Amino acid sequence: MSRPIFNSVFANHISLFLDFRENGGVKYMYPDFFHLKKLDVFFLQEGLTEISFSRDQAIKWKQRSEDESVATQYDRINITKRFFEYLFIQGFPVVQIKDIKHPKSNFTPHIYTDEEIDKYFRALDSYESGKDRKHKIQLPVLFRIMLCCGTRITETIKILRKDVDLDSGIIRLSETKNSKQRYVVMSDSLLTLMRSFADKTFYALVDNDYIFTSVRQKYISASSVSEIHHKILQYAGIPNKGSGRYGKRVHDWRHTFAVKAFKQMIDSGEDMYVALPILSVYLGHYNIYSTERYLRLTTSMYPYLKEKFEKNLDEIFEK
CATH class of the missing domain: 1.10.10 (Arc Repressor Mutant, subunit A)
Incomplete structure (x- = not known):
């Protein structure tokens, strides 16, 4: 996504910081830009006209606002403290922000039983979507990759045709959470399914095309997969409570x-x-x-x- 426009005296340095991090392999997302934009607004509110950051300002920035969760505060401090470290290395008089404790979570993910797995994939294999006919052939493969290979949804939906080695049964994951390319191995049954899927779809794709696509030919979104996931749980008769805030997650x-x-x-x-x-x-x-x-x-x-x-x-x- 495009970067927001920064307006404080720090604007140019924030852009240079993002360039520096992205050149090092860090991929920034909306939440990161949101926190940096919030910091930019804070600089304006403080009336800063030169590149400096005092201890009093650091204490003020570190405080949690009334409408901010502990988790959001942690994320805000975590991303912005790296910016101050960057400025410090550049020789600017800025006070470094100390870490805050990561918020503890009592959340327990749902671990599917063998019976639930069987019921879920029976329902998935018979699922018919009124929105996209491709779901019938691609969703059984997509969900089985997550179960059999332990991939994140954000990694799975961004698999490219060139990432799939049908001879060795290996999938390369290029777009990952920690920007660490890695490989996963398909079981014999998953490889057979992937080859069948490839016979039906790969002929229309070039190397840099995503293999799981929406009607607009973009990769299928994580939110769409999550929405379908909750439908499948319902069709399979699997209770959808007691895990995440919105029920059992795809990440489970x-x-x-x-x-x-x-x-x-x-x-x-x-x-x-x-x-x-x-x-x-x-x-x-x-x-x-x-x-x-x-x-x-x-x-x-x-x-x-x-x-x-x-x-x-x-x-x-x-x-």
């Missing part, structure tokens, strides 16, 4: 994959200290701590694993 398929994959590795005799880093890299996490929640979910669902690795768990979680 990724959690389901992670839990089942981790359990499979442990059941096959893999050491926990080996399995966890492997899963972390495969999922494209920034570090191993981002994968801890999957370990917690796995051991809570399968108590025998918790008993087996109780000592190891204490060490990992530093209890």
